[in-house]
Amino acid sequence: MLEIKNLKASTDDKEILKGLNLIINKGEVHAIMGTNGSGKSTLSKVLTGHPAYSVDDGEIFFENTNIKDLSPDERAQLGIFLAFQYPVEIPGVSNEEFLRIAYNIRQKYKKLEEVNPIQFFDIIKPKLDLSGVNVEFLNRNINEGFSGGEKKRNEILQMCVLDPKLAILDETDSGLDIDALKTVSNGINNFMNKDKSLILITHYQRLLDYVKPDFVHIMYNGKIIKTGDASLAFTLENEGYEGILTDIK
Amino acid sequence: MSTKTTETSLENLVNKPYKYGFRTKIETDTIEKGLNDDVIRLISQKKMEPSFMLNFRLKAFQKWQNMKEPDWAYIEYSKANYQSIRYYSAPKKKKKLNSLDEVDPELIQAFEKLGISLNEQKKLSNVAIDAVFDSVSIGTTFKEELAKSGVIFCSISDAIQTYPELIQTYLGTVIPYNDNFFTALNSAVFTDGSFCYIPKNVKCPLELSTYFRINDEESGQFERTLIIAEENSNVSYLEGCTAPKYDSNQLHAAIVELIALDNAMIKYSTVQNWYSGDEKGKGGIYNFVTKRGLCAGKNSKISWTQVETGSAVTWKYPSCILVGDSSKGEFYSVALTNNYQQADTGTKMLHVGKKTRSRIISKGISAGHSRNSYRGLVRMYPKALNSRNYSQCDSLLISNNSCASTFPYIKVENSSSLIEHEATTSKIGEEQLFYLLQRGIDVEQAISLLISGFCRDVFTELPMEFALEADRLLSLKLEGTVG
Numbered sequence: 001m002l003e004i005k006n007l008k009a010s011t012d013d014k015e016i017l018k019g020l021n022l023i024i025n026k027g028e029v030h031a032i033m034g035t036n037g038s039g040k041s042t043l044s045k046v047l048t049g050h051p052a053y054s055v056d057d058g059e060i061f062f063e064n065t066n067i068k069d070l071s072p073d074e075r076a077q078l079g080i081f082l083a084f085q086y087p088v089e090i091p092g093v094s095n096e097e098f099l100r101i102a103y104n105i106r107q108k109y110k111k112l113e114e115v116n117p118i119q120f121f122d123i124i125k126p127k128l129d130l131s132g133v134n135v136e137f138l139n140r141n142i143n144e145g146f147s148g149g150e151k152k153r154n155e156i157l158q159m160c161v162l163d164p165k166l167a168i169l170d171e172t173d174s175g176l177d178i179d180a181l182k183t184v185s186n187g188i189n190n191f192m193n194k195d196k197s198l199i200l201i202t203h204y205q206r207l208l209d210y211v212k213p214d215f216v217h218i219m220y221n222g223k224i225i226k227t228g229d230a231s232l233a234f235t236l237e238n239e240g241y242e243g244i245l246t247d248i249k
Numbered sequence: 250m251s252t253k254t255t256e257t258s259l260e261n262l263v264n265k266p267y268k269y270g271f272r273t274k275i276e277t278d279t280i281e282k283g284l285n286d287d288v289i290r291l292i293s294q295k296k297m298e299p300s301f302m303l304n305f306r307l308k309a310f311q312k313w314q315n316m317k318e319p320d321w322a323y324i325e326y327s328k329a330n331y332q333s334i335r336y337y338s339a340p341k342k343k344k345k346l347n348s349l350d351e352v353d354p355e356l357i358q359a360f361e362k363l364g365i366s367l368n369e370q371k372k373l374s375n376v377a378i379d380a381v382f383d384s385v386s387i388g389t390t391f392k393e394e395l396a397k398s399g400v401i402f403c404s405i406s407d408a409i410q411t412y413p414e415l416i417q418t419y420l421g422t423v424i425p426y427n428d429n430f431f432t433a434l435n436s437a438v439f440t441d442g443s444f445c446y447i448p449k450n451v452k453c454p455l456e457l458s459t460y461f462r463i464n465d466e467e468s469g470q471f472e473r474t475l476i477i478a479e480e481n482s483n484v485s486y487l488e489g490c491t492a493p494k495y496d497s498n499q500l501h502a503a504i505v506e507l508i509a510l511d512n513a514m515i516k517y518s519t520v521q522n523w524y525s526g527d528e529k530g531k532g533g534i535y536n537f538v539t540k541r542g543l544c545a546g547k548n549s550k551i552s553w554t555q556v557e558t559g560s561a562v563t564w565k566y567p568s569c570i571l572v573g574d575s576s577k578g579e580f581y582s583v584a585l586t587n588n589y590q591q592a593d594t595g596t597k598m599l600h601v602g603k604k605t606r607s608r609i610i611s612k613g614i615s616a617g618h619s620r621n622s623y624r625g626l627v628r629m630y631p632k633a634l635n636s637r638n639y640s641q642c643d644s645l646l647i648s649n650n651s652c653a654s655t656f657p658y659i660k661v662e663n664s665s666s667l668i669e670h671e672a673t674t675s676k677i678g679e680e681q682l683f684y685l686l687q688r689g690i691d692v693e694q695a696i697s698l699l700i701s702g703f704c705r706d707v708f709t710e711l712p713m714e715f716a717l718e719a720d721r722l723l724s725l726k727l728e729g730t731v732g
Contacts, residue, residue: 048687052679076689084687088680092702101698102688109689141702142684162688 001026001166001197002047007058009046016042018222019058024166027194031208031233032201034219035241040201041085043219044170048082049075062166077109079165083155083172085201090142095154098142099124099161106162124161130190131157132183148175156187167191168199173207185210205237218244279338279468284331286310289437292337296406296440299413309426309436316430322593323622323654326535326562329469329500336438338468377402377455379443381462381472389443391455400453400484401446405473408444415446419477423506423543423570431502431537431564435471439504442472447482447513456712458487469500476506478513480546485516485712498526498561502537511546511573516554518711523559528617530589533561540567541597544576544605552579553596554710561590566624568597571605571633578607581707586619586651595625595656600633600666609640610706615651626658629666636666644674645703 002024009017016039024030034040046053047060049072060068067075090098096117103123104114115123128135132153143151152172159167169188173181188211192198200211208216208230216232217224218241226232226244236244280291289310293303318328377391379402395402401412409416426436443459461472478484488505501523507515517540526533536559542551553567569578580596598607607627615621627638644653655672677699685695701708701720708716 072686073691076687088684090681092705093698105689
């Protein structure tokens, strides 16, 4: 699904990713952990084509297409989705209108029929329950006046509706209480299947209790310095980054 | 987004060519350029006016000669030479027209091209239209249907001849001829415009609409609109305007007067799309307009909604004088400026009566090197007890070279009134744009979503037909090079 080769990226002339390699296959869940400033969020922005970051070296293949030079919307249309760490508020644009436009673009890309608002409501209804989102969310403006937890659930709702192939969840668990974490995890597990891939960027083991990763990567200074199975997250929880870094040295 | 590419793509987006810049070739009946007593007599004579009108014009002209062009607005332009403007230009007609069928097909075609159908068979969603071409009205649709309910809707020239007593009673009562430099000029030389009269207890069955077209390069357009809503009546009026592309500037100095009696309501909506000049700021319309509504009766209401996208220079402050107790004034505005356009626009809410209310929502969008200012006055007079005003002025900057300003003036002369004012200025959200793109929405659609979201509070005030038109117009102005 995704192959990243020796990726180097920078913003404002400051190098953040310093030769990152990663291969993700269909049906796999990868957790990426690391200290603040290690480049985790930058990786998610670079993969989705945020214009503030430039790729200085390396390649990004998505389903064998090099997406390095594609625009953010083209990458999204291919099926790459980012659940934002800090979803922005957009005044005057309703969630429903926004989601329906985005959904119809996906439909068009898949050469499927576009849907009208009534048809769309039938499609979105079951996804609302899945992501723990109240139906009145749809008439509210995008993220406007939402609490932190509501914003995160709205990201999961969008993921479920747009049904991407690769979803990158950037600290979706941060700021969630335990009940909200369960709902969100439930939404993620429902979305995930053998044809999809997931990247979970997180600081905490607790999300991984609900969404089981196949691989755990530790990022440090713009590179992946250690990869393991789910147990690596436990080691990290016990020893901290200090311990892991000493091991490597 | 901080990178150059986004800046460029935004620049491309806002530089859509002007669609209505064509010129109609038509034989015209014009008079010599320049302005003096004789020219005014000639205009009055051509329009076969009663003598009170000629006196009104001459008085205004005399006043105008001693007035100075105002320079307090935050705009810069080279002042027009008023002696090199042609004050009358009308499509030649062979005889007096009895119906729209006799209008020059060339003119009908010109309006069709603008998306305005003057053919009553192709009835457009309940809108009656008065079409004004350069100096004259060329026809009004659905006159008969409106007459059934007692509504008068015709050109102001017709009204001067047919209903002189109404004109004499109301013309110049809301905006005196000596109000300002441009009203004095307009009062002296106005050639046409629309007249509406809604009788007592009548809700006007159709939306009324006037479409203004400037065609001649050297003539100015000076039109005048007068709307009178009697007790308990209700009317919604729409105004649209376009002009051909010329390298020179044309002057448009209009007057709109509204009068609402007890419990009457007037809703006045404008979609202004005059030619705004090229990307270097050459050409375009100078738009110096005075619009004012008088809420004379108790519980009356006047609501202005404007979408301003055109003109090289805009100087316009649709206002309300709230005299009747519990009367209400509203001003909803979207002003989009691009390239070297300059807009100084806003409103005046003058609270005279008790328990009067006003509401101001202004949205300014500046792109290119444009200058976009909101200027508004809210004044509570000593007897306007327990009155309230709420104002909200938001500015959105699309480029790094554009400029947005807000000049609110507030004057309160009693202790029981309340005024609230909120203002924001923001740059188009780079992260907002990325958020939409990440969901697969392309740049053009994403920007038009952001803009229409920003303008939503105003668009919801427009009549349905116009809301669509306004949305389309903004997208058109902001669309990229494709499509």
